[in-house]
Amino acid sequence: MVKYIFRRLAYSILIIFGVVVLTFLLFRVAAGDPAAAVLGKNPSPREVEDLRNELGADLPLIYGKWRKTEAFTATDFSARRELPGVVFPKKIKWTADGLDIGRQQLTFTRNFGIGKVPQSCIIIFKGEFETIDRQFFVSRQWSEKVINIYPATDKIEIIGGRNCIIKSVSFYRRQHSAFNSQLVKSLQEIVSFKKTFPYVSFLNFGRTIITREPIRAILWRGVGPSLCIMVPIFIGELVLGIVLALFATVYKGCWIDRTIVMVSIAGMSISYLVFIIFGQWYLGYYFNWFPVWGWGTLAHLTLPVIIGIASGLGGGVRFYRTVFVNELNREYLRTAAAKGCSNFKVFGGHLLRNAAIPIITRASAIIPFLFTGSLLLETFFGIPGLGYLGVDALNNSDLQLLKALVIVSAALFVGINMLTDIAYAWADPRIRLDK
Numbered sequence: 001m002v003k004y005i006f007r008r009l010a011y012s013i014l015i016i017f018g019v020v021v022l023t024f025l026l027f028r029v030a031a032g033d034p035a036a037a038v039l040g041k042n043p044s045p046r047e048v049e050d051l052r053n054e055l056g057a058d059l060p061l062i063y064g065k066w067r068k069t070e071a072f073t074a075t076d077f078s079a080r081r082e083l084p085g086v087v088f089p090k091k092i093k094w095t096a097d098g099l100d101i102g103r104q105q106l107t108f109t110r111n112f113g114i115g116k117v118p119q120s121c122i123i124i125f126k127g128e129f130e131t132i133d134r135q136f137f138v139s140r141q142w143s144e145k146v147i148n149i150y151p152a153t154d155k156i157e158i159i160g161g162r163n164c165i166i167k168s169v170s171f172y173r174r175q176h177s178a179f180n181s182q183l184v185k186s187l188q189e190i191v192s193f194k195k196t197f198p199y200v201s202f203l204n205f206g207r208t209i210i211t212r213e214p215i216r217a218i219l220w221r222g223v224g225p226s227l228c229i230m231v232p233i234f235i236g237e238l239v240l241g242i243v244l245a246l247f248a249t250v251y252k253g254c255w256i257d258r259t260i261v262m263v264s265i266a267g268m269s270i271s272y273l274v275f276i277i278f279g280q281w282y283l284g285y286y287f288n289w290f291p292v293w294g295w296g297t298l299a300h301l302t303l304p305v306i307i308g309i310a311s312g313l314g315g316g317v318r319f320y321r322t323v324f325v326n327e328l329n330r331e332y333l334r335t336a337a338a339k340g341c342s343n344f345k346v347f348g349g350h351l352l353r354n355a356a357i358p359i360i361t362r363a364s365a366i367i368p369f370l371f372t373g374s375l376l377l378e379t380f381f382g383i384p385g386l387g388y389l390g391v392d393a394l395n396n397s398d399l400q401l402l403k404a405l406v407i408v409s410a411a412l413f414v415g416i417n418m419l420t421d422i423a424y425a426w427a428d429p430r431i432r433l434d435k
Contacts (some may be wrong), residue, residue, distance in 0.1 A: 008329050008421060012414045016190070019410040025185045027403045033057060034399050038209050045070035045085065045111040054206065055400065056185040063181055066172035071119065072108045072156065074170040089160075095144075097126075098167035101160035107170065108156040118174040119149040121156065128161030142167065190407070205404040210396045215404045218389060226385030228301055229374050230367075238363055240309065241316030246347055248317070249324040260317060265290075267314030275311045276380050279303055293382040306379040311381035312366065323358045327351050357424060364420040368413055 034057050035048045049070040052058040058068040068074070073085035077098035089104035099106070107119075123129075123145045130136040137145050138161075149156065149171075158166065192201045205215040247259040283303055284292035290303035324347075327333065332354065336346045352359075375387030382388075386405060393401040 005418075005422065009417045012418055015414050016407075016411055017187075019407060020186055020190060021183070023403050023406050024183055027399050028057070028061065028182050034209070038397060045073060049112075051209075055209075056134075056182050057271050059175075059180060059182045059185060060178075061181060062183050063178055065174055065178045066120065067175050067180075068172040069113050069114065069119065071111055071173070072121065072171045073111060074168075075108075076168045077166055078168070085109050092124040095165055096126075098165050100165045101129075101158070102164065103160050103162075106158040106160070106166065107386045108158075110154045114151075114173060118152045119151065119171065120174075121147050121149060121169055121171045123147065123158070123169050124167040126165045126167070127163035129164045130161065131158050132157040132159070164302070191403075203408070205400055205402070208393075208401050209398050215401055216402065219386070219404060219408060222384060222389045224385075225378070225383050226374055226387065227293060229304055229308065229377060229383065229385065232301070233312070234363075234367065236305065236309040237312045237316055237366070238359075241313055241320050242352070242359070244313075244317045245320030245324055246352075249320045249328065249351075250347060252325065252328070261321070264314040264317040264321075267310065268318065270311070272311050272376055275307045276376065276382075279307045280380065295381075295383045299382070300381070304383065308374070308377060316362065316366070319362050320355075320359065323355050324351060327355055330354070360420055360423050364416055367416050432434050 033052075034055055035043070035051045038049065039047055047354075049058070052070075053406060058407050060067065073083050075083055077085055077094075080094050085108060087107035087109065088099075089101050089102065089106060090297055091102070093100040093102065124142060125137070125145065126139060126142050128136075128138045135147065137143075147156075158169075160166075189205050190203065192204060193199060194201060203216055203219070207214055208218065244260055244264075248257040251257050280292045280303070283289050289310065291297075291300050292303065294300050328351075333346060341350075374385060375390060377383065377386045378388035379391050386408075389401065390405045392398075393405065
């Protein structure tokens with residue numbers, strides 16, 4: 001058993017690593033520049049530099065010695081727009097590919113100083129141009145040229161030559177380690193090592209982009225309300241589903257069985273949102289039995305828990321009834337009945353014990369859907385749990401908080417699956433986990 005647990009733990013770590021890589025690709029590569037999404041129109045270069053530095057968005061993706069900087073204004077001339085910090089020629093001639101400066105001068109002025117850190121710029125061009133220090137470059141096709149910048153340089157001048165078209169100019173500063181990348185920073189958010197106590201830090205996702213609060217504190221604050229909803233829904237749906245399925249199995253073929261099956265199918269056909277709207281309107285507004293918004297008392301949790309149980313109960317009853325009916329013709333049940341065991345012991349003891357494997361499987365499978373359901377419940381009822389935080393982060397484009405929620409949810413599901421496998425051995429000793 002111990003060997004199996006350590007093996008499963010190793011697999012879980014690999015899965016979490018894969019989740020981190022996938023979220024890195026989604027939130028770093030596919031989502032683009034977070035500074036452009038958060039700071040809006042016309043932010044100052046210093047604001048862009050500070051936010052990128054905090055989020056690690058200026059780092060190379062996987063490996064590299066240079067990181068982006070806004071000490072000079074990076075420009076993509078194919079967008080055909082003028083930017084502060086860039087002195088354009090008197091006669092601007094835009095082409096389909098960029099800026100045709102001809103034999104004129106294009107100047108970049110420094111936005112702010114970054115000390116004695118080595119810097120460079122990358123120019124994508126076609127034609128001929130030279131710099132103020134008499135470096136001359138020629139290319140008939142689109143080429144990329146790296147030019148070193150002295151730390152004391154306050155402006156960069158590009159003097160055009162024959163057929164000179166500049167497509168883009170970007171600026172970089174050297175960093176201390178080539179392994180300091182966005183991927184490594186994403187891994188360090190999960191676990192990192194420090195020189196001071198407690199020496200190891202877990203789930204340190206930094207601060208939110210909008211409110212500047214520590215994300216770890218926000219997650220801890222949201223776990224409590226979410227568990228207050230998810231745990232009662234999970235237990236209530238599991239217990240009621242098993243009880244009703246046992247009743248339907250005991251009275252198989254009579255009106256009790258048919259009624260339970262019919263109501264279960266009807267419940268499975270109704271949308272989660274319909275349950276929420278119906279419960280809020282009739283039980284909240286019309287009868288005024290429960291509050292429909294807020295958090296802090298048992299009354300605020302009662303209606304969301306009732307709705308959560310009602311919405312998932314139909315599928316659970318159908319599944320458990322099918323499992324129990326399949327067990328009815330087994331030899332061990334007939335033997336127990338022949339020995340004079342009561343129906344309670346036959347069904348509640350022998351049948352439930354032998355049907356424990358599918359029950360555990362079903363219970364572990366619905367937990368991810370409970371999280372999705374709590375997201376809707378928390379949003380409609382104003383409960384400040386993890387689901388509510390996720391919707392709020394999505395509306396505010398808070399990528400850091402969204403990424404943290406995705407990783408924490410994935411870790412939760414991986415841990416549940418590992419506990420489910422261990423529970424199989426408890427429910428059925430015939431399963432040998434060490435093999």
